[in-house]
Amino acid sequence: MKATNRRTFPKFGGPAATAVAADPSRHYVDRRSRELLKRHQGTRERRLRAAARIEESSQLQLIIARFRKHRLATASVVLLAVFYLAALTAEFVAPFDKLERFEELAYAPPTRVRIVDAEGNLHLPFIYGRTSELDTKTFTYTFVEDQSQRYSIRLFVKGEPYHLFGVIPMERHLFGVAGEQPLFLLGSDNLGRDLFSRIIFAARISLFVGFAGVLISFVLGVTLGGISGYFGGVTDMVIQRIIEFFMSIPQIPLWMALSAAIPQEWSGIQTFFAITLILSVIGWTDLARVVRGKIVSLREEDYVTAALISSASSAQIIRRHLLPGVTSYLVVALTLAIPFMILGETTLSFLGLGITAPDVSWGSLLQEAQDVNVIANYPWLLAPVAFVMLAVILFNFIGDGLRDAADPYAR
């Protein structure tokens, strides 16, 4: 070999010589390889079919396929779909109307659904009848199960007649108890109304406020954000200062001020739209920022310059070259904006400024749980919180999955 003329270097305290054990079972690649081999052996046919499928898939199909690989997001979509379906068909899904009262069963804890009776015999799900007794010392009602009366839980039981979607007359409910005894899955409130039924009805407002609010935010955000990002300069400056102005206003006081302005005599639907409007007044600013930021960076791309050189108009450039680049961000931003709307509505209604009786939303249901006494004695009244949290988390999971699936820059 060639001669070496080494220079002097400071001495390194190198690690001591350590060699791998000769044991082949500890050889990482060999071990991993066996696993991989097992997993992929005999899958050639399947892989070839998958490859052929991917070959002829459109971009949208690829996105859907990638989204479906995100298990959590897929499960979230299914679960949320169930939520929305239940909300739409609340009259059918809920065992009672949101206003139906059982006066003698106020503040009743959740009914225990049983499958084993007192004698130890197995049955289909059933409940025992119960009666309330006044404790003369504490003046509280206690509920006593009457084990002689068994009521089975049935699907499609006859109940109060109603109109599904306001038109189809029906009198069967998804589930319920045949007989007089009411089934309170999540207990009842101070007027003896079934909390579960009320939550289902409330989901209508709480879940759809997100969609409606985001729609308004979307239009405002994309238009103003797009203009701001594309034209830059003074336009950008003015729009950004407006956004900052909106963002600098403390949110809750602004909401409170605006909702205080909603006339008392407005109907439920009118209040609903007023509230979505109030929520989107704040909500659009975030979206506008996202769009602007992305457009600003895309505007500098060479393909936009190329379009410019090919004498494309501003409208063409925005539509053909810029917006497709923002779409994936928009979809994600929108999905993540919905939970904020849901939380906003909950906050407003909780403070008594949003949805008011006789309409119900998750927030207005929680109003009843504002009192420490109530929480201590009737903790089931907090159940709507679980639904709010679940809805928000599910939307976040979907947003996550969409980001992974739709983002062309991801890989």
Place this chain on the structure above:
Amino acid sequence: MTDGDQPSGPKPNRLEVQGLKTYFFLDEGILKAVDGIDLTVGDQETIGIIGESGSGKSVMARSLLRLVTRPGEIVKGNVILRRKDGGVIDVLALAPGADQLRRIRGNDIAMVFQEPISAFSPVHTIGAQISEMVALHTDLKKHDVRTYVVDLLRRVGISNPGQRFDEYPHQLSGGMRQRAMIAMALSCRPKIVLADEPTTALDVTIQAQILELMKELQQSEDMSVIYITHDLAVVAETTDRVYVMYLGRVVESTTTERLFANPLHPYTRKLLGSIPHPGRHTHRLEVIEGSVPTPIDPPAQCAFVGRCPSAMPGVCDQAVPALTEIEPGHFVRCYLHSEEREPEDEWTNI
């Protein structure tokens, strides 16, 4: 291969790669990026690995340092490394998070990247980034680290190294950045340097300087260098031996002189034929028809068969030819020269 102290007998090669296979497990199928590579690197030897884009050069280099990330997986092979302290280790035997692996990276095998601007973080000074590496692998005092790094910068030919130490990557020119990159690679005095297209981003004059520098350092530091490149000029200029890669396999390997004088594989011939020769006027430059196919679930045949001018139907598309020694030290994987077939293993027909 596993005992730390050297038994008597011939010293093993500095680096020996045996049957390395790195596959990517994609939705579309199994992409065999590296499909059985054997490679040896001797003391102070300069190895060239050439091949088109997509031939698996870079994946191979990353596999040596275990830098392949999912869905890529090394599925087979040995990478036997003789470490600086004389210990011999199979790099592929180590668990991914193993301490030893971290000590090997940068310390025994270092890497020089193609794009120094993206290999350096833009928000730290050059000096800080090199110092970090030195501080990690040695127990020098903070002040000594600086002296050491400044000296290192000087040795790779950076003028005014004391000032450059505190500059950010964007303040340096392309050539200077590549020098700094080399300084970083050398900072732990590795015995093997993997240079992944080190001069592709540079113009020819700077390129020559950098190659010259590498040559000098190689001798003074007793290093072996593996050049990964598609630039045949670099190969001709600097390397002792060449491996020609095509679609994850070595198709020809021999000394540089012999490769340029007497290429045997049709792919190598076409490759060498596609370089323009100064002074010789040709109407059209020779090109290799078609492009490198994607090796997703490839059929068991010669990978070059679809583009080969001398393909023999019924022979070349039947099985993968084996890499056989045609002349002493000259290996070719082609049925024109040998009828030997590559033995199949459990991964061949997966």
